[in-house]
Amino acid sequence: MTKLHSKLIWVILIALTVFVGYLYFMPKQTNDSQRGSAAVAVSTAKVETKAMIRSISSLGTGIANNSIALVSPTNDFITELHISEGKHVKRGAIVAKLHDVQERARVTELEGVLEDQKRQLARLKNLATSQATAQSLLDEQQTKVNTTLAQLDIAKAQLAEMTIAAPFSGYLGLRLVSEGAYVNSGTVITTLDDLSVLRVAFSVAEHYLADIKVGMPLTVTNSAYGDIEFFGKVSAIDTRLDPITRTVTVHGALPNEDLRLRPGMLLNVQLELDNRMAMQISEKALVPQQQKQFVYSVDANNVVHQTEVTIGQRIPGWVEILSGLNEGDVVVVEGIQKLRSGVTINQVGS
Structure with a gap:
């Protein structure tokens, strides 16, 4: 019985010795294995200075620069009608005459x-x-x-x-009455639109009100013309906000000599709020920790180091770097979850 206990004690001691040896030598072997194994494959990108364009999108409606309905001022017969539908007329051109004896x-x-x-x-x-x-x-x-x-x-x-003339130069719309017809006061004879400049009316959230200024550039697209862009500027900002939607109505002016844009069109508006040069990196490179932001920067030996950065404005996919990096520095943008400071990497997507 005593011999059995003695053998059991020796077995336990040997097992403990092996376990302690495993704990001692395994980390070293792991480090040696990591140093000897292949570097971690990641995608990297350089910190670069380029234009940072901050913009907002909205849906707008096309409005003629000047637009009126030409109506009969009194009750009488139409004796003359000079309407070429869709044609341009100059200011003062006679559109219709009523019986004026x-x-x-x-x-x-x-x-x-x-x-x-x-x-x-x-x-x-x-x-x-x-x-x-x-x-x-x-x-x-x-x-x-x-x-x-x-x-x-x-x-x-x-x-x-009794003579109805064009008050400004523009394009006549459809003829809504016939020569010789008896019309009442207020009867619409046709429409007149000045299409040389098309205004676009769109709404902007109250949050951006302080950023919007008259003269800011904007870009407009429409489904009828695919990816073709039309360029204009902000021409007016409403003095009041909608109390329900908390938005402000903004008008833009678009040159329209080719008459491709028409009143009533649904327009996709891109309003440029800011356009300046700034040092930027991909948003995917950021590693947030509590209230701070970090990136994995890469040195000349392809070793990564966790670096704290201060960020500024954000635009879709990109973020401004205020401090912590210099232009030309290399940072990891993909594969971050496999990294920690001191790891050697293999740049596969620079």
């Missing part, structure tokens, strides 16, 4: 009355110089002349309303 007759009548009253006024003035007439008669005749002048101005204005 009565208005022209009224103007002619008042012009005759005015001439007669002016002759009488001139005669009274001559008599007044020789004390042959009373001043009250002279004043009364002057009042008649002034009254007739006012009536003539009104008649001429009414006659002018």
